[in-house]
Amino acid sequence: MIFSDAINAANELARMVPLLGGSTSRKDYDEALMLVEYLLETQPDNPLVEMLTAKITAYEDHAPEFAAFNARISAGKNGVSLLRVLMDQHGLVQSDFENEIGKKSLVSRILSGERSLTLDHMRALANRFGIPVSVFVD
Template identity: 40%
Template structure:
């Protein structure tokens, strides 16, 4: 047996709870708590020896989230409302869409965003055009 495997075998009972994909909410919660602790320890140091463990656990947590907690799809108008709130914008702050009345009609669902407006919004907010489609 190699020295590395001997070391792993000697410490396995202590590290094995962190090196198992989540199979239940309890497993998931344990991994999230461990990830939080690891991130505090590692900080911004990309070369930290535990960064590979952060990557592994982070991927497992992300996969669990995608499978068990999918994000609901937002409409383009919902995305626009959110971005306006986040940036503290009023309807008149979006001249690339049109006059304030046009923005109002879009936000109320009376009018659809057109391709020109979608492109302008994507550039304005630095997001993909798919955000508004």
Template identity: 45%
Template sequence: MNFERHSQVASLITELNHAFPLAREIRNTREHAQALEQVEDLLEDYETNYILIEALSASIERYESSADEFSAFNQRQTDIEPAVATLRFLMEQHNLNTTDFENEIGKKSLVSQILNGHKQLTRRHIENLAARFAISPALFF
């Protein structure tokens, strides 16, 4: 890259840092809320704002992984098995309950036992769920 081009890029980065300081660092809950709002606004034109959305999202992720107010949530997420977390996510996204998996898993009681950590999803369950929701079985691991 020639000097002139490098200078232009550096100037653009400086402008972005001034316009979107939260893309570098979020220091408190107020800034966290502002960053979330900015991402929401930028998503209106994702293709144009892709780089800025990625920068803000990375900053939000760093803040949420280290801020005290998220520590209990982060610990609960760490404690949940990936298969159960994926199943819960699918249930939430598709507005399903334990009775909606008769074909993929079995009776409501078995689904409840899996969600509560008393039983595990089998390979067959995972294959059935992956087929139903058109997702990769790898999401359960």
């Protein structure tokens, strides 16, 4: 019967990629990340990408090691939180945003919550990072 073949294949896949089987191990999470990176480079349309990214997201949403980060993100403004993440990911500092936002002091005031990102800032940041403007909107 075809159902039993599908079930057996899914069980084997969960054995080979434990995060798919519900593992909460950091090692299994790290391996799943590496597998997704590999798939995105070699087979971006592979259905395993979608399955793994869903499990990775669930892990990141619930793992204690991400609790402080998740709390900071949910407590802050989305645009500013995203800007902080982009700064961390790209190794950028406040003075690196003179073309998109302005002087370092203005960037500092935005990051501290004293000022907000304007639509022009959001457009320039979206252009710089190749992402939609909407992700900066709170």
